[in-house]
Amino acid sequence: MKFTCQRFVVLWAILMILAPCCTHAAGPAPILLWPDGAPGAQGTEEADQPSIRIYAPPAEKSNGAAVVICPGGGYQILAYDHEGAQVAQRLNESGITGIVLQYRLAPKYRHPAPLQDAQRAIRYVRSHAEQLNVSAHRIGVMGFSAGGHLASTVSTHFDIGKPDASDPIERVSCRPDFSVLCYPVITLQGEYAHQGSAKNLLGDQVTNAELLENLSNQTQVRDNTPPAFLFHTNEDKGVRVENALGYYAACVKHNVPAEFHVFQNGPHGVGLADGDPGVGEWSTALIAWMRSNGFLFEGKRSAASGSITLNGQPLRWGSITLLPENGNAPTAWSMVNGGKFSIPAFRGAAVGKCQVMIRNMGGLDPRPSIEKSVIVSPPELTVIVADSAAQNEFQFQLEPKTP
Numbered sequence: 001m002k003f004t005c006q007r008f009v010v011l012w013a014i015l016m017i018l019a020p021c022c023t024h025a026a027g028p029a030p031i032l033l034w035p036d037g038a039p040g041a042q043g044t045e046e047a048d049q050p051s052i053r054i055y056a057p058p059a060e061k062s063n064g065a066a067v068v069i070c071p072g073g074g075y076q077i078l079a080y081d082h083e084g085a086q087v088a089q090r091l092n093e094s095g096i097t098g099i100v101l102q103y104r105l106a107p108k109y110r111h112p113a114p115l116q117d118a119q120r121a122i123r124y125v126r127s128h129a130e131q132l133n134v135s136a137h138r139i140g141v142m143g144f145s146a147g148g149h150l151a152s153t154v155s156t157h158f159d160i161g162k163p164d165a166s167d168p169i170e171r172v173s174c175r176p177d178f179s180v181l182c183y184p185v186i187t188l189q190g191e192y193a194h195q196g197s198a199k200n201l202l203g204d205q206v207t208n209a210e211l212l213e214n215l216s217n218q219t220q221v222r223d224n225t226p227p228a229f230l231f232h233t234n235e236d237k238g239v240r241v242e243n244a245l246g247y248y249a250a251c252v253k254h255n256v257p258a259e260f261h262v263f264q265n266g267p268h269g270v271g272l273a274d275g276d277p278g279v280g281e282w283s284t285a286l287i288a289w290m291r292s293n294g295f296l297f298e299g300k301r302s303a304a305s306g307s308i309t310l311n312g313q314p315l316r317w318g319s320i321t322l323l324p325e326n327g328n329a330p331t332a333w334s335m336v337n338g339g340k341f342s343i344p345a346f347r348g349a350a351v352g353k354c355q356v357m358i359r360n361m362g363g364l365d366p367r368p369s370i371e372k373s374v375i376v377s378p379p380e381l382t383v384i385v386a387d388s389a390a391q392n393e394f395q396f397q398l399e400p401k402t403p
Contacts, residue, residue, distance in 0.1 A: 027085055028053040030102065033120045038104070040113055047108060050117035052124065054132065055088035055098040063095040063296045063328045064135035067180065068121045072145030072269065075114065075200035076106050082271035083144040083182075087283075090272060094287050095296070095328065097134050099125055103150065106200035111215065114201070118154040119174035123161070127172045138295050140226075141176040145239055145269065146197040148184020149217070152247060155179040155228070156220035178295060180286060181230045183268060186243035187216040194239050218243075221250035227257040229289045231282040238268030257346075259289050292347065296328040299352065302385055303345040304332065306394035308358060310376055314339025315398075317364055318376075321357040322385065324350035349385040349392070356381040358396065 030051035034041075041048045056062065071083040078084070080100065088098025103117035122139060129136040143151025158175040165171050188198040189212045199206050201215070213219060228251055232244040241262060251258035266279035273280040290296050304322065308315040318336040322343075329350035334341040336358070343349060358377035362369040376398050386392055 028055060031124075033117060033124055038113075038120075039116055040109070042108060047105065050104055050120070051102045052121050053085075053088075053100045053102075055085065055092055055100065056133070057092040057095050057097065059133060061092075061095045062097065062133050064133070064298055065095070065138045065140070065290065065295050066097040066099060066125055066129075066132065066134040067091055067140045067142050068099045068101055068118070068125060068176070070101050070103065070118060070141065070143035070147035070150045072143070072147040073105070074146045074194075074196045075149075076196075078102060078105070079144065079147075079269065079271075083147065083269075086272060087142070087144075090283055094290075096290075097132060106203065110203045110205070111201050111211070114150050115153050115157060118150050119158065120169070122154065122174045122176055123169045123172045126174075127169045135298060138177055138298075140178040140180060140295065142180035142182065143184060144182040144271070146185050146194070146201075148181045149186060149188075149194075149197060149201075149215075151176075151179055152181055152184055152186055152217040153215060155226050156217045156222070175224075176226045178227045178229070178290075178293070181228060181244060181247065182282075183232050183236055183239055183270070184230070184244055184247070185239050186218050186247045188212045189216050192240045192242040192246075194243075218246035218250045221247065221254050221256060223254050223256070225251065225254065225256045227293060229259050229286055231261040231263065231279070231285070233263045233266035233270070233279055235265050236268045257293065259285075261285055291328065292330050294330050297326055297330070297350065299326065299329060299350055300387055301330060301332070301345065301348040301350050302387055302392055303343060303348045303389035304385060304392040304394065305340075305342040305389075306392075306396065307339050308336055308341065308396045308398065309339060310360060310398045312397075315358070315360060315376075316362075318361045318373075319359045320396075321359075322349040322354040322383070323357060324352060324354050326350065326352070345389065348389075351385050351387050354383055354385055355379075356383055356396070358398065 033050045071078045071080050073079050084100040088100050091098040101121045104113040125139050126136050141151045160173045161171045185194040185197045187193050230244045232241040248260040263279040315336050320334050320341050322332040332343045332349035334343045359373050360376045361373045
């Protein structure tokens with residue numbers, strides 16, 4: 001017995017020494033969305049008090065973009081780490097503020113409580129934009145699985161604020177500026193519905209046809225729905241890829257800017273999928289999409305057009321890229337056909353100084369003209385993109401490079 005006790009004391013001492021190394025960081029402190037009690041609250045426990053935790057990048061790295069993140073869990077639990085905190089920290093690497101939402105869950109709470117929480121989170125961030133060092137018009141929402149359903153719900157069920165509200169936060173719009181839907185639940189009806197999420201969200205109302213239609217968000221996309229980035233996998237049997245496909249198709253129908261990535265492999269709930277050479281690239285694609293849509297910078301962009309000659313002849317077939325000095329600003333690109341190019345404003349060049357990169361992609365004849373696409377512009381070639389498209393008519397006369 002004496003030997004056993006000694007071993008216990010030694011083991012206890014070792015654990016105390018190692019404890020600081022093994023303890024998980026608590027992360028940012030929660031901010032209650034309704035300090036005086038959420039609407040419909042049934043108590044004062046943590047589960048009754050929706051909150052956000054703000055993961056901010058270093059101030060010198062911040063670009064002003066912010067994303068409210070809704071972890072998944074079938075509206076019954078929250079996958080807070082791999083679909084929340086870890087994602088926020090990944091966004092921080094690109095200068096984006098990540099805000100993880102703890103929303104109310106079944107069986108204690110049903111619709112509309114989660115939607116109220118998501119709407120309130122967006123209002124809170126927008127009304128506190130200056131204090132949080134973010135832009136009030138570059139606040140997105142992201143969701144995974146059932147959290148993706150919540151993100152798509154707040155993207156299709158929003159208002160511009162209540163001007164006469166006594167609470168100043170409620171006077172602010174809850175419309176996200178963009179949405180990121182990750183293997184999302186979208187529909188609550190039909191063969192591709194996720195029945196568990198529907199049951200947890202609606203409870204006894206799960207057979208209410210009107211409510212099911214209203215919350216099957218592919219039916220709710222309109223012309224003013226925020227731009228969307230979606231990814232899913234073919235392998236996912238928990239939530240079928242047809243969910244994301246339906247939302248994307250609705251965006252296309254209503255001319256809502258959208259990008260959809262379908263990866264072959266990956267089960268449901270992959271999170272960041274770090275280490276997977278396929279689906280693990282989705283976060284890289286997301287940052288590229290955010291940059292190309294201008295969500296990572298505060299400046300303006302403008303249309304540009306013009307002509308290009310090479311050796312005195314129109315560049316028959318090629319491309320032109322306008323690279324901004326600000327690495328967070330969008331890069332503008334266009335095909336060149338018969339020496340002409342045109343870049344529309346919605347994917348236009350960032351106003352300011354841009355490096356010009358022109359590629360010769362060969363002719364249109366059924367015979368080879370060059371071995372590969374080659375850059376034919378000198379590295380010092382730059383232009384100043386003006387705020388007015390009328391001033392962005394450029395002519396480039398390129399001469400052959402000397403050996």
